[in-house]
Amino acid sequence: xxxxxxxxxxxxxxxxxxxxxxxxxxxxxxxxxxxxxxxxxxxxxxxxxxxxxxxxxxxxxxxxxxxxxxxxxxxxxxxxxxxxxxxxxxxxxxxxxxxxxxxxxxxxxxxxxxxxxxxxxxxxxxxxxxxxxxxxxxxxxxxxxxxxxxxxxxxxxxxxxxxxxxxxxxxxxxxxxxxxxxxxxxxxxxxxxxxxxxxxxxxxxxxxxxxxxxxxxxxxxxxxxxxxxxxxxxxxxxxxxxxxxxxxxxxxxxxxxxxxxxxxxxxxxxxxxxxxxxxxxxxxxxxxxxxxxxxxxxxxxxxxxxx
Amino acid sequence: xxxxxxxxxxxxxxxxxxxxxxxxxxxxxxxxxxxxxxxxxxxxxxxxxxxxxxxxxxxxxxxxxxxxxxxxxxxxxxxxxxxxxxxxxxxxxxxxxxxxxxxxxxxxxxxxxxxxxxxxxxxxxxxxxxxxxxxxxxxxxxxxxxxxxxxxxxxxxxxxxxxxxxxxxxxxxxxxxxxxxxxxxxxxxxxxxxxxxxxxxxxxxxxxxxxxxxxxxxxxxxxxxxxxxxxxxxxxxxxxxxxxxxxxxxxxxxxxxxxxxxxxxxxxxxxxxxxxxxxxxxxxxxxxxxxxxxxxxxxxxxxxxxxxxxxxxxxxxxxxxxxxxxxxxxxxxxxxxxxxxxxxxxxxxxxxxxxxxxxxx
Numbered sequence: 001x002x003x004x005x006x007x008x009x010x011x012x013x014x015x016x017x018x019x020x021x022x023x024x025x026x027x028x029x030x031x032x033x034x035x036x037x038x039x040x041x042x043x044x045x046x047x048x049x050x051x052x053x054x055x056x057x058x059x060x061x062x063x064x065x066x067x068x069x070x071x072x073x074x075x076x077x078x079x080x081x082x083x084x085x086x087x088x089x090x091x092x093x094x095x096x097x098x099x100x101x102x103x104x105x106x107x108x109x110x111x112x113x114x115x116x117x118x119x120x121x122x123x124x125x126x127x128x129x130x131x132x133x134x135x136x137x138x139x140x141x142x143x144x145x146x147x148x149x150x151x152x153x154x155x156x157x158x159x160x161x162x163x164x165x166x167x168x169x170x171x172x173x174x175x176x177x178x179x180x181x182x183x184x185x186x187x188x189x190x191x192x193x194x195x196x197x198x199x200x201x202x203x204x205x206x207x208x209x210x211x212x213x214x215x216x217x218x219x220x221x222x223x224x225x226x227x228x229x230x231x232x233x234x235x236x237x238x239x240x241x242x243x244x245x246x247x248x249x250x251x252x253x254x255x256x257x258x259x260x261x262x263x264x265x266x267x268x269x270x271x272x273x274x275x276x277x278x279x280x281x282x283x284x285x286x287x288x289x290x291x292x293x294x295x296x297x298x299x300x301x302x303x304x305x306x307x
Numbered sequence: 308x309x310x311x312x313x314x315x316x317x318x319x320x321x322x323x324x325x326x327x328x329x330x331x332x333x334x335x336x337x338x339x340x341x342x343x344x345x346x347x348x349x350x351x352x353x354x355x356x357x358x359x360x361x362x363x364x365x366x367x368x369x370x371x372x373x374x375x376x377x378x379x380x381x382x383x384x385x386x387x388x389x390x391x392x393x394x395x396x397x398x399x400x401x402x403x404x405x406x407x408x409x410x411x412x413x414x415x416x417x418x419x420x421x422x423x424x425x426x427x428x429x430x431x432x433x434x435x436x437x438x439x440x441x442x443x444x445x446x447x448x449x450x451x452x453x454x455x456x457x458x459x460x461x462x463x464x465x466x467x468x469x470x471x472x473x474x475x476x477x478x479x480x481x482x483x484x485x486x487x488x489x490x491x492x493x494x495x496x497x498x499x500x501x502x503x504x505x506x507x508x509x510x511x512x513x514x515x516x517x518x519x520x521x522x523x524x525x526x527x528x529x530x531x532x533x534x535x536x537x538x539x540x541x542x543x544x545x546x547x548x549x550x551x552x553x554x555x556x557x558x559x560x561x562x563x564x565x566x567x568x569x570x571x572x573x574x575x576x577x578x579x580x581x582x583x584x585x586x587x588x589x590x591x592x593x594x595x596x597x598x599x600x601x602x603x604x605x606x607x608x609x610x611x612x613x614x615x616x617x618x619x620x621x622x623x624x625x626x627x628x629x630x631x632x633x634x635x636x637x638x639x640x641x642x643x644x645x646x647x648x649x650x651x652x653x654x655x656x657x658x659x660x661x662x663x664x665x666x667x668x
Contacts, residue, residue, distance in 0.1 A: 090650040093396055098646040105640030112634055224465050231458045270473035277462040289452040
């Protein structure tokens with residue numbers, strides 16, 4: 001056991017990298033749930049994003065195009081969920097599960113020829129001056145653009161929900177779709193846009209896994225990241241800043257357990273590998289035990305104008 | 308202009324017709340997908356749905372497989388359907404299935420090489436208990452703290468997979484296996500093996516248990532007060548509360564029930580078709596069973612039929628891989644699409660489609 005082999009600077013830097021895919025997916029899902037829609041298909045959208053992003057990046061040689069394609073593919077896939085739940089009024093829990101199953105199958109089908117390939121890597125974006133700072137520079141200011149984009153996205157979502165009229169409408173739709181409808185807002189349209197946005201974010205998160213974090217394509221590579229993103233939204237009580245904290249917390253746990261495995265700490269490997277999932281459960285329990293969840297009041301309920 | 312009008316009651320006709328419509332739509336879209344993959348769609352559909360049962364060369368092998376695959380699917384789906392009826396979403400059946408297999412096999416292997424006639428029943432009980440305990444975790448957390456059972460039960464699947472990897476290369480590893488991961492082969496140990504009751508039919512104890520579960524669930528849901536309480540909780544939670552139905556007891560009952568059945572399914576699988584505990588023992592039955600439960604309209608008899616159909620797609624899929632070179636993932640997608648189309652066509656059950664201009668509401 002050699003804990004001194006763990007470098008704190010690299011540790012923080014890698015926490016940021018490992019938290020980014022979950023953060024991207026979770027911030028998108030937070031918006032979807034704020035609009036009153038529970039999309040349990042995050043895992044499926046993420047893995048489709050992962051495979052499409054990887055395939056496009058390998059074929060074009062451009063990781064940037066890969067990310068764009070991943071966001072588009074997952075967003076289009078999420079529209080199928082939107083069509084079923086918003087227009088055909090199907091059960092959101094069941095449809096979300098279906099979306100995950102479809103996504104897993106679809107990704108395995110698309111990804112078969114790409115197994116074992118290497119993707120072009122995303123160049124690091126060294127922020128001038130700041131990245132030259134000792135310690136902090138390498139820790140915080142020497143990452144790829146997606147890390148900063150994910151942070152920016154949190155700020156944008158927070159501002160949108162808190163300070164814009166459109167954000168207020170979205171929250172109204174999520175809190176009481178009947179009241180929003182009575183005021184003349186297009187409930188279904190707002191929700192479809194939110195679902196589309198959530199899908200695009202999940203796609204970006206998935207592509208970050210296959211293009212930066214791993215970077216390779218293997219079947220079922222998301223390994224529950226989408227579900228952890230869903231748990232983080234609950235943990236965050238549907239607030240953007242807390243989503244950020246939650247994602248970084250889980251990124252931290254993941255990286256720390258990998259480092260501990262590498263340092264050969266005297267804890268069984270199986271226990272370390274399952275720790276992110278166990279901690280997710282523990283956190284969920286603590287949050288739910290405190291009561292007051294702050295869940296949008298119309299979360300998961302179908303909207304039909306006649307009812 | 309197309310409008311939807313809510314039906315006062317779900318249509319009986321469409322309740323039965325939607326699964327058939329969904330299967331037809333899946334065949335249509337699946338056929339298009341096969342064509343895109345460069346396979347003759349009609350040929351592919353025939354290989355998947357017809358050949359496993361009637362092909363002169365393969366049918367004698369694949370027909371018994373139908374029951375082998377349908378057994379665990381039906382057993383798990385019956386348990387899940389009881390919970391789904393009450394609005395309790397146990398989607399971690401895969402984890403309960405794994406834990407049932409580990410506990411069942413572990414309890415047996417602890418007594419190796421006993422040849423007592425009581426060994427196998429004891430293993431069944433141990434497997435059921437393993438699944439039950441694993442399902443009780445989300446149940447108790449939901450009752451005590453109101454924790455979301457969907458996320459907890461799903462997280463526990465990954466925990467169970469890690470435990471499986473750990474025991475198959477540690478605690479339960481075959482001491483005579485030259486250090487390779489994986490337990491002793493239970494099929495070579497008569498007292499603990501779960502082979503075909505009638506040779507070459509695929510009819511093992513797990514299939515018998517599945518049939519008993521179907522009958523049990525039918526009686527429970529249509530004749531017993533507890534089944535009525537389960538349905539009431541799902542359809543009108545407030546009414547159930549006023550009628551004195553305790554939500555906590557329903558949660559514990561539903562999750563416990565599905566845990567027991569999934570655990571038993573895992574135990575029958577590890578002693579029978581799989582033969583031993585190994586890292587890649589689980590094959591996604593716990594997730595496919597969710598599709599089976601919905602396709603069977605959460606009704607025991609429907610689940611029986613849906614389980615057989617889903618088993619057919621598994622076997623047909625393998626056959627299509629062999630004969631037409633279709634990728635295995637295509638079948639996975641095919642099954643996922645089935646659930647999607649079912650949920651989509653379900654709109655006809657609860658709503659009436661009106662064409663024409665609606666009056667202002």
